[in-house]
Amino acid sequence: MLKFRLAFVLLVVSIITALVMFTNHVSVGLFMGTIILLWIVIIFLGSMSMGWQFFLTAKTKHPKSKKAFFAITFDDGPNPEFTPQILDILEKHNAKATFFLIGKEADKYSGLVKRIIRCGHEIGNHSYSHSPYIGGFSAKKWLAEIEKTNSVLKQYAYNMVYFRPPFGITTPHLAKAIQHTNLKVIGWNKRSFDTFFKSESRILKRITKDLKQGDIILLHDKQPNCLPVLERLLQIAKQKQLQPVTISQLINEN
Ligand SMILES: [Zn+2]
Known part of the structure; x- marks a missing residue:
């Protein structure tokens, strides 16, 4: 297909x-x-572009959402400086999110992984190395990246369900590797470009313009701008009576 x-x-x-x-x-x-x-x-x-669905099926939004749910996702953590502050802000607003963790960072900061799980957030697989050359990896190397991060999370009895490719890159080799796992690939339909733009208002505008139920937002918990952006995003979501939930909750609408 x-x-x-x-x-x-x-x-x-x-x-x-x-x-x-x-x-x-x-x-x-x-x-x-x-x-x-x-x-x-x-x-x-x-x-x-995962939304084009050329090489594999990726969930980039949940347009059939019946409840006023949307999902905030954070890539590239856990980060010892910013992830704890992100967790504080989420807790203050009674919001749930999904963290797509880099395996080697999760290996280093086990306390943060435990805290993410304890707070009821969801964790997804974001490869082990997040190598800048990952787009050229063979199916065998993609699979090794995925399985290594799954095994890091198994230490916490956490069963991984979702995968997000670094940089949003999809290739036929990744598609082949994913077939050997039970993971679902998750993209986004609102990309903040928070690692690119410095201006918080610009980032916020990108993700809150037409914010609606079923949206999946991409942020990164590895830089200072993620803190004020998240705070304002949660305030705006409240005004719009939208509830931030995990990817599982969004898709399954439990
Ligand atoms: Zn990433």
């Missing part, structure tokens, strides 16, 4: 390009070069 989606997009692009180029009498060589370039661009963009 997913391969069919990619093949369909490539076929449509090829037909449109052929029609445009042949009506302009371009050479076969230029036509083939253009097609190949377009295919490379589409496959690259598809691997960077």
